Amino acid sequence: MVLAAPKAMKSEGIIPSEVPVVDFSGERAEVAKVIVKACEEYGFFKVINHGISNEVIAKTEEAGFGFFGKPMLEKKMAAPAYGCKNIGVNGDMGEVEYLLLSATTDSIAHISKTISTDPLNLRKRLSAYTEAVKELACEILEVMAEELGVPDTRVFSRLIRDGESDSVLRLNHYPPIINRDKDKSSQITKVGFGEHSDPQILTILRSNDVGGLQISLPDGVWIPVTPDPSAFYVNVGDVLQVMTNGRFVSVRHRAMTNSHKCRMSVAYFGAPPLHQTIVAPSVMVTPQSPSLFRPFTWAEYKKATYSLRLGDTRLQLFRNCKR
Ligand SMILES: C=C1C[C@]23C[C@@]1(O)CC[C@H]2[C@@]12CC[C@H](O)[C@@](C)(C(=O)O1)[C@H]2[C@@H]3C(=O)O
Numbered sequence: 001m002v003l004a005a006p007k008a009m010k011s012e013g014i015i016p017s018e019v020p021v022v023d024f025s026g027e028r029a030e031v032a033k034v035i036v037k038a039c040e041e042y043g044f045f046k047v048i049n050h051g052i053s054n055e056v057i058a059k060t061e062e063a064g065f066g067f068f069g070k071p072m073l074e075k076k077m078a079a080p081a082y083g084c085k086n087i088g089v090n091g092d093m094g095e096v097e098y099l100l101l102s103a104t105t106d107s108i109a110h111i112s113k114t115i116s117t118d119p120l121n122l123r124k125r126l127s128a129y130t131e132a133v134k135e136l137a138c139e140i141l142e143v144m145a146e147e148l149g150v151p152d153t154r155v156f157s158r159l160i161r162d163g164e165s166d167s168v169l170r171l172n173h174y175p176p177i178i179n180r181d182k183d184k185s186s187q188i189t190k191v192g193f194g195e196h197s198d199p200q201i202l203t204i205l206r207s208n209d210v211g212g213l214q215i216s217l218p219d220g221v222w223i224p225v226t227p228d229p230s231a232f233y234v235n236v237g238d239v240l241q242v243m244t245n246g247r248f249v250s251v252r253h254r255a256m257t258n259s260h261k262c263r264m265s266v267a268y269f270g271a272p273p274l275h276q277t278i279v280a281p282s283v284m285v286t287p288q289s290p291s292l293f294r295p296f297t298w299a300e301y302k303k304a305t306y307s308l309r310l311g312d313t314r315l316q317l318f319r320n321c322k323r
Pocket residue numbers: 087088089090092100168170196197198199200269305306307308309310
């Protein structure tokens with residue numbers, strides 16, 4: 001069975017709502033329709049019955065908490081893969097500590113000595129996890145291409161299967177921010193990871209059973225995403241917006257801290273190789289929908305991303321001039 005989300009009702013501030021849900025064990029044609037609709041309307045959906053084993057997930061979560069539970073001095077030995085509060089290099093801050101690693105199995109195998117001597121065998125577990133979520137990302141991208149009528153159905157997935165793919169894996173750990181307010185009814189939530197879109201093709205995200213992720217609808221309404229540790233959440237990234245010539249939208253999202261509990265998320269960002277030119281397949285460009293973006297390489301886009309702040313929009317720098 002495939003469930004489609006009820007439309008969110010616009011109201012003030014943040015509204016509880018459902019996000020689109022895709023049952024990946026459902027009939028392929030149905031799955032494809034729900035995915036494409038979700039990517040057009042939200043740039044975001046939840047995947048259940050994804051086929052990734054509980055063991056791979058549980059071992060990654062155990063190893064991640066094991067790493068973040070280490071003394072700060074030890075964690076800092078894993079820098080620059082390890083970071084705390086500083087996001088990027090342009091002054092963005094959040095209530096988060098993280099590990100940011102290249103997702104090629106080889107580079108995970110070479111992560112710093114602190115991690116490699118970890119008794120929980122973080123390297124091995126992260127490699128297995130990365131392989132599993134990469135395969136899920138590829139299957140999703142192939143279903144999308146089929147439904148969009150792209151003749152070469154591997155046109156998106158090939159980029160992240162490529163041995164030179166620039167994909168990354170990120171573990172985010174949000175410690176609880178203790179509520180010191182005398183008025184017990186008020187909850188202090190702080191920004192863990194500020195508003196942004198993911199620059200890559202597709203993000204496969206999972207968290208423990210603690211809420212915090214919020215997505216923004218195209219009309220600016222923020223929706224909290226109910227945590228479901230048995231599911232994966234999928235974000236359309238900027239590159240997929242370009243490769244669908246604007247038919248899919250990259251989702252703006254943020255993560256808030258919880259006042260009592262630790263939250264940990266693991267995000268796989270599927271990216272092309274650096275030299276890859278990003279251009280929409282010809283079927284996505286018609287006289288009615290002319291090409292919105294000029295061709296550019298992932299290296300150019302990444303450079304622009306890293307020269308900007310977290311919340312900045314970068315896609316408009318690559319738009320074709322209006323005729
Ligand atoms: C402030 C920044 C951190 C970031 C690079 C950037 O300059 C703008 C985008 C940020 C982001 C968001 C999604 C991913 O978490 C990330 C790894 C990415 O590719 O773009 C981060 C970058 C980062 O933390 O290095």
